[in-house]
Amino acid sequence: MDVPLEPLTAAQEDCVLDDIGYSRKRLSEDLAIIRNWVSEQTHLPSSAKSEPDAFFCNFLVGCKGDVKKSKGKIDNYYKFRSRAKDICSKRDPLDPAFAATWPFFQLLTLRKPTPDGSRVLMTLSGIPDFPGYDPSLIVKRILVILEMRLRFEQFQGGEYIVMDNKNYSLSYFLASRPTFMRNVVHFIQNVMPWRIKGVISLNTPTFMHVAINRIIKPMLKTKIARRWHVYTEGSEVLTNHFPSEILPKDQGGCDYSLQEISDRWMEYASSTHWREWLMKEGSETVEEDERQGLLPFKGFWG
Secondary structure, three states: OOOOOOOOOHHHHHHHHHHOOOOHHHHHHHHHHHHHHHHHOOOOOHHHHHOOHHHHHHHHHHOOOOHHHHHHHHHHHHHHHHHOHHHHOOOOOOOHHHHOOOOOEEEEEOOOOOOOOOEEEEEEEOOOOOOOOOHHHHHHHHHHHHHHHHHHOOOOOOEEEEEEOOOOOHHHHHOOOHHHHHHHHHHHHHHOOOOEEEEEEEOOOHHHHHHHHHHHHHHOOHHHHHOEEEOOOOHHHHHHOOOHHHOEHHHOOOEOOHHHHHHHHHHHHOOHHHHHHHHOHHHOOOOHHHOOOOOOOOOOOO
């Protein structure tokens, strides 16, 4: 099955690197440094040593060529699996509870990049009263998509997050405990390598607007909080941020529908290769007793 993304063009890749003052030669040199460092970290899972180049390049480019910061985020990435087991374990895409969310929650990365080589993650709740709603299942699906992307695309210009709150009910929000929300924020800021270019909330109800300003934004770095755009309007505002060519046809664009793209991602995750990876290598955690020296980057937890 083909990857559900159209790759960046060579010109877009060059633009991404030029924007952060990073050359392909330097990236190659830093990649060797990172691989050597990983090979010496006895606390990291064995699968870390066999990660594809794309995995490490995403961290290097996302950290603007800062090798020390890249090491810290890579360490945080594996550490996160132990600290947030509710969203990093039992990620079989064909598990009945997991698969039951497919038709009702559209979670995806758009197939086409933005002109500057960034990616757009979109989420939509299809119904306001999904029986037994569990926010961890929704975040698991998002993380599965991001896990795959880390390993088949070398780098990108950044990440936009678009959340359509049309059917996002108060009961959904209340199901998310503070610890859960802090873990999600930590993942976005200190684990995921891609720079956040913007967060866009559509069809935002009053309770969600209050929650964003009083609960979520205070947990965010100032730069990200300032890039959060909250709208009461729907998808008609998306063309103010993105060209219609990359948007789904039911979001004012020309591409496949949200449901079609979402289904494609879950079918891809359910393929033999990725399903096995998620349940094996993708579930390995750090062995803190084997850690040597201090963390190179503290991040959210210290």
